[in-house]
Structure formats: structure tokens, C-alpha cells
Amino acid sequence: MDKSNHKKLKFRSNKERVSYFLKLFNKEDKVLVLIWADPDALACALALKRILQNKVEKIDISNINEIVRLNNQVMVNILKIPLIKFSEELLKSYNKFILVDSQPSHREEFKNIKFTAVIDHHPPTNDWEASYVDIRPDYGAASTILFEYLKTLKIKPSVYLATALIYGIKVDTDNFGSSANPQDVTAFQKLYKHMNRYLLNKMEGYHIRRSELKYFKIALDQLKFQKNRIFSYIGKVLNTDILVVIADFLNKIYDTSWVFVGGEYKKKLVIIIRCDGYRKDAGKLATRLFKNIGLAGGHKEKARAEIPFSNLNLESNKFDTPKFIKLFEKYFKSRDRRKKS
Numbered sequence: 001m002d003k004s005n006h007k008k009l010k011f012r013s014n015k016e017r018v019s020y021f022l023k024l025f026n027k028e029d030k031v032l033v034l035i036w037a038d039p040d041a042l043a044c045a046l047a048l049k050r051i052l053q054n055k056v057e058k059i060d061i062s063n064i065n066e067i068v069r070l071n072n073q074v075m076v077n078i079l080k081i082p083l084i085k086f087s088e089e090l091l092k093s094y095n096k097f098i099l100v101d102s103q104p105s106h107r108e109e110f111k112n113i114k115f116t117a118v119i120d121h122h123p124p125t126n127d128w129e130a131s132y133v134d135i136r137p138d139y140g141a142a143s144t145i146l147f148e149y150l151k152t153l154k155i156k157p158s159v160y161l162a163t164a165l166i167y168g169i170k171v172d173t174d175n176f177g178s179s180a181n182p183q184d185v186t187a188f189q190k191l192y193k194h195m196n197r198y199l200l201n202k203m204e205g206y207h208i209r210r211s212e213l214k215y216f217k218i219a220l221d222q223l224k225f226q227k228n229r230i231f232s233y234i235g236k237v238l239n240t241d242i243l244v245v246i247a248d249f250l251n252k253i254y255d256t257s258w259v260f261v262g263g264e265y266k267k268k269l270v271i272i273i274r275c276d277g278y279r280k281d282a283g284k285l286a287t288r289l290f291k292n293i294g295l296a297g298g299h300k301e302k303a304r305a306e307i308p309f310s311n312l313n314l315e316s317n318k319f320d321t322p323k324f325i326k327l328f329e330k331y332f333k334s335r336d337r338r339k340k341s
């Protein structure tokens with residue numbers, strides 16, 4: 001099945017692997033690290049910069065996405081991560097490209113770039129090639145892979161780099177939830193003594209901009225309880241992260257087992273679902289109800305759906321909490337009936 005060259009590179013040790021990687025670069029190279037900027041990718045890019053900065057003429061980091069999430073903006077600011085916004089034009093200033101925490105098939109922007117190296121932890125995909133490929137789908141974070149590179153090269157990470165890698169690991173493993181593997185835990189342990197806890201607290205702690213507090217007011221005004229379920233439709237939002245923050249907040253309410261928060265973003269209804277996961281499956285609910293009219297997915301405790309309003313067959317343009325609740329009626333009616341019998 002796997003026709004790409006992932007399997008061609010076989011290394012007996014991390015040492016062999018990393019020295020092969022380093023040999024791909026020389027003094028004249030201008031290297032661009034491309035990322036879809038989230039904490040894991042940002043940390044990896046910083047690590048690559050540290051590893052290669054004295055071995056090449058220059059190495060820069062370019063983000064292809066707009067960084068919207070507040071925590072990520074705080075990370076970039078606090079750690080002073082130098083970023084260049086991606087453009088086709090930018091590529092001309094470099095001769096070698098590295099993709100980290102992603103694969104060329106993941107984004108349209110990556111497809112025409114000839115990557116020297118791809119380092120990632122997502123499930124391997126085909127139809128692309130690179131001189132060097134290191135994909136470890138069993139790792140919770142790509143930061144853990146880069147930690148192993150640093151360790152192999154006996155590079156002591158700076159406080160900023162260690163803190164970034166720790167944050168990357170924590171975010172991608174959902175604080176050492178189910179996706180973490182023993183290597184992630186080891187990386188955390190070893191990096192811990194190099195990091196700064198206050199920097200980490202700042203990056204982890206800030207979720208809400210002052211300007212977003214108004215959405216909490218709307219959410220609470222709109223709140224409807226139905227049995228042990230909470231529903232709230234917030235209306236137009238400037239970014240969908242605030243819906244996630246509100247859903248997580250409502251999910252802390254005692255005696256509640258489901259939370260549904262909805263909002264309008266770019267002519268789509270964005271739905272964030274939370275539940276306790278006990279004999280429930282938010283991901284299944286989302287796919288069952290919405291996969292035919294939009295994007296839907298998630299896992300037991302968390303799910304998300306995005307549905308173009310045009311697919312909802314609304315009679316009027318006005319969408320509100322009662323209409324929002326109606327979307328889930330079908331699913332719960334059959335469940336409630338089953339419970340009674």
C-alpha cells in the first residue's frame with residue numbers, strides 16, 4: 001500500500017539517523033522550515049533552527065496559517081519566535097525546505113514544494129517524496145522527535161526551546177491523555193529541568209481576550225438546559241476558538257453530561273460538543289448527525305462540526321438556540337425512548 005519512500009530509509013540508531021539528516025545540509029544552504037503554526041509545530045521549528053543554524057547560511061521559519069488562537073500568539077510573542085508569513089514569492093529566497101509536524105499531502109501550499117526533509121507524527125500519507133523522511137505516528141508530539149534529535153546531538157536546549165517543546169508535547173498529547181507514548185513522557189521529564197514554569201503558565205493560561213468576554217454573556221443568556229444537556233447558540237463570532245473555550249467552561253458544570261455550543265463563522269454553523277465520555281461518544285454523535293451536510297468528527301469526549309448554513313434548509317435567515325437544539329432532537333429522541341423501555 002505504501003508506495004512512497006518512507007520505508008526506504010532505515011537507520012539502526014538515532015545517531016545514524018541524525019547524522020544522515022545533517023549531511024543533507026551544507027554551509028551555502030538557505031533553509032526554510034514550513035509549518036502550520038500550532039505549539040507543537042512552532043517548538044519543532046525552533047529546535048530545527050537550533051540544530052541547523054551554525055551549519056547553514058541561514059534558516060528561517062514560515063507559517064502558512066494565520067495565527068488566530070490566543071495561546072499561540074502568546075507563545076510566539078513570549079518566546080520571540082521569528083516568523084515569516086508564507087507566500088509563493090518567499091520560496092525563491094531559499095534552496096532547501098523542511099516540513100515539520102505535517103506532510104506535503106496535508107496542504108495545498110505544500111504540494112509543489114520539493115522538501116529536503118519531512119519530520120512528522122501524523123499517520124503516513126503517500127504521493128509525495130523527500131530526501132529524508134522521519135514519520136513516527138506512535139509519537140504523541142513531533143516535539144518529542146525533535147527532543148530526541150537534540151539529545152542525540154548532545155545539544156542542551158535553551159530555556160525558551162525547552163519550554164516550547166514541553167508546551168508542544170502537552171498540547172498535542174492533551175496533557176498526557178491517551179495519545180502520549182513513553183517517549184513523550186521521557187522527553188517531558190528530560191526537558192522539565194531546562195524549562196521555565198512561569199513562561200509555560202503564561203502560554204497555557206491565557207485563553208480569552210477582553211474583547212471576547214461579551215460572548216460569555218451571550219452564551220449564558222442563551223443557555224438552555226434539557227435533562228442533563230446544555231445548549232447555547234452564540235451567533236456570529238470572530239474566531240471559533242472562543243466557542244471551544246465556552247464549551248470547555250460549560251463542561252465544568254456539575255450534573256451535566258452533554259454540552260453543545262454553536263456559533264456562526266464564515267457562513268457556517270460551527271458546533272462544539274463536549275461530554276463526559278461515559279457510555280457516550282461525542283464524535284459518533286457528530287458524524288451521525290452532520291457528516292452528510294458538513295464536516296464532522298471527534299472522539300469520545302470532544303467533537304466538532306462545521307455546516308454551511310445553506311445546507312440546513314432554513315426557512316428564515318434567523319438561526320437561534322431553539323433551532324440549534326432542534327438539530328440534536330433526532331439523536332436524543334431515539335436514545336431517550338430506548339432508556340424508557
Ligand SMILES: [Mn+2]
Pocket residue numbers: 040041101121140141142172
Ligand atoms: Mn503535532
